[in-house]
Amino acid sequence: MKKTIYIFSDGELHRKDNTLFFETESGRRFIPVEDTGEIMVFGEVQFNKKFLEFLSQKEIILHYFSHYGYYMGTFYPREHLNSGYMILRQCEHYLDELRRLTIAREFVRGAGKNIRQVLKYYHSRGKELGQPLETAEKLIATIDDHDSITALMAVEGNIRDHYYHAFDIIINDKDFTFQERSRRPPKNYLNTLISFGNSLMYSICLSEIYKTHLDPRIGYLHATNFRRFTLNLDISEIFKPIIIDRLIFSLIGKKMITKNDFDRDTEGISLKEKAKKCFVEELDNKLKTTINHREIGRSVSYRRLIRLELYKLEKHLMGEKPYTPFIARW
Amino acid sequence: MPEREISVSGTLVWYYYICPREVWLISHQINPDQDHDNLSLGRYIGENTYAREKKEIIVGNSKIDVFHTENGKMVIGEVKKSSKYKESARMQLAFYLKELKERGIIARGELRFPKEKAREEVILDDRTERQLDQVKREILRIIYLEKPPQPKRIQFCKKCAYNEFCWS
Numbered sequence: 190m191k192k193t194i195y196i197f198s199d200g201e202l203h204r205k206d207n208t209l210f211f212e213t214e215s216g217r218r219f220i221p222v223e224d225t226g227e228i229m230v231f232g233e234v235q236f237n238k239k240f241l242e243f244l245s246q247k248e249i250i251l252h253y254f255s256h257y258g259y260y261m262g263t264f265y266p267r268e269h270l271n272s273g274y275m276i277l278r279q280c281e282h283y284l285d286e287l288r289r290l291t292i293a294r295e296f297v298r299g300a301g302k303n304i305r306q307v308l309k310y311y312h313s314r315g316k317e318l319g320q321p322l323e324t325a326e327k328l329i330a331t332i333d334d335h336d337s338i339t340a341l342m343a344v345e346g347n348i349r350d351h352y353y354h355a356f357d358i359i360i361n362d363k364d365f366t367f368q369e370r371s372r373r374p375p376k377n378y379l380n381t382l383i384s385f386g387n388s389l390m391y392s393i394c395l396s397e398i399y400k401t402h403l404d405p406r407i408g409y410l411h412a413t414n415f416r417r418f419t420l421n422l423d424i425s426e427i428f429k430p431i432i433i434d435r436l437i438f439s440l441i442g443k444k445m446i447t448k449n450d451f452d453r454d455t456e457g458i459s460l461k462e463k464a465k466k467c468f469v470e471e472l473d474n475k476l477k478t479t480i481n482h483r484e485i486g487r488s489v490s491y492r493r494l495i496r497l498e499l500y501k502l503e504k505h506l507m508g509e510k511p512y513t514p515f516i517a518r519w
Numbered sequence: 520m521p522e523r524e525i526s527v528s529g530t531l532v533w534y535y536y537i538c539p540r541e542v543w544l545i546s547h548q549i550n551p552d553q554d555h556d557n558l559s560l561g562r563y564i565g566e567n568t569y570a571r572e573k574k575e576i577i578v579g580n581s582k583i584d585v586f587h588t589e590n591g592k593m594v595i596g597e598v599k600k601s602s603k604y605k606e607s608a609r610m611q612l613a614f615y616l617k618e619l620k621e622r623g624i625i626a627r628g629e630l631r632f633p634k635e636k637a638r639e640e641v642i643l644d645d646r647t648e649r650q651l652d653q654v655k656r657e658i659l660r661i662i663y664l665e666k667p668p669q670p671k672r673i674q675f676c677k678k679c680a681y682n683e684f685c686w687s
Binding site: 190191248269270271272273274275400402484485486489493496497498500501503504507508509 | 547548549550552553554665666667682683684686687
């Protein structure tokens with residue numbers, strides 16, 4: 190599988206003959222183009238049109254993040270997989286309220302059930318999570334009763350709210366208390382980690398969508414407004430609990446990230462470069478971890494699971510097989 | 520991609536003999552996973568073999584891999600990674616021969632397996648022509664199905680770039 194290149198330092202990205210080249214004050218480094226699937230830029234980086242043209246040609250997607258680690262945007266090269274048929278199916282399922290609800294419900298169900306799975310895991314390891322678990326179960330059971338996107342979004346928000354409050358029981362570290370969900374800027378260390386992780390998840394899902402025939406602008410749970418990518422937000426809901434949140438628990442638990450890894454300034458809290466690197470490195474490892482897939486008959490990586498999720502959605506849109514979200518079993 | 524009328528191409532004939540589901544998917548521009556190893560290998564072999572021969576001519580909807588003339592007669596070749604699905608490849612090449620014949624060119628066909636350093640001759644006879652007419656109709660029938668034919672687990676699945684799409 191092609192690699193993800195993370196760039197933290199400041200410098201210049203070039204096309205150098207038929208490869209990529211990153212130049213900083215302290216040195217230069219070649220980026221093997223055939224082996225690169227996506228580039229994530231955290232530092233201050235300069236590049237020119239020739240470089241972007243080359244990325245397009247090689248179908249490499251580039252995501253960029255602000256100094257605080259928020260997702261800022263993506264250079265999404267021209268579509269290389271075009272299927273008029275699939276775009277029409279995607280729109281058809283968006284425009285028809287009932288069909289849209291059917292898909293949106295599955296996204297909420299997937300998010301809810303994976304959240305439940307995370308809670309269950311820590312509950313079985315002696316954390317007092319009976320209450321949040323019960324609430325999550327109850328809320329999941331109401332998903333089919335709601336027949337508007339707004340109501341579904343509210344259920345999802347509700348589940349997530351109870352879940353986030355359970356973080357204090359799971360993490361049990363006074364430096365990393367949840368308090369409340371705060372974004373832009375996050376008000377405490379834990380929220381900073383959640384925001385950073387979610388940003389990464391959105392961009393990874395977008396990269397996977399680029400490799401399918403789906404249009405990332407047409408989401409089902411998150412409203413399409415034709416300006417922003419939304420399908421990646423939908424898909425992220427399913428994977429955030431089992432990939433990002435579990436990663437955060439383990440980073441804090443193993444003291445790989447501590448309160449000293451944060452900077453506080455007038456605009457808010459940000460992760461220091463070393464901690465960002467640690468986070469993405471561990472995320473990269475996690476995405477490469479494989480699990481056994483029964484239907485495919487061999488093991489697949491977590492990253493691949495995201496692609497499979499998109500394939501399942503395509504098959505739902507084609508009317509082949511109703512979409513059911515991936516639910517972790519442990 | 521420019522607007523095109525739906526019609527049968529040589530590649531579809533090749534896929535028809537392997538898996539009808541593939542025919543449907545490809546004709547709806549639902550291409551397989553481009554990162555798949557076998558696709559890259561096939562692409563590589565296509566681009567890097569028979570460098571001295573003229574390459575790729577387009578006849579109707581089909582792209583013929585290599586061609587040359589021998590004693591004033593045209594010889595066309597189809598390059599394959601292996602001879603494993605020889606019968607499919609044979610029909611694909613026969614399809615090209617027929618397309619040329621319909622345009623007044625009588626050519627000879629050669630299957631090429633560069634990795635195995637092997638070639639095999641393909642001749643268009645009446646029986647094959649009749650068979651191709653039938654296959655063409657059958658392919659069109661598949662293309663016009665509202666949904667793709669259900670996936671069926673066959674030997675080819677293991678190496679197919681649609682594997683994860685079909686079985687996810």
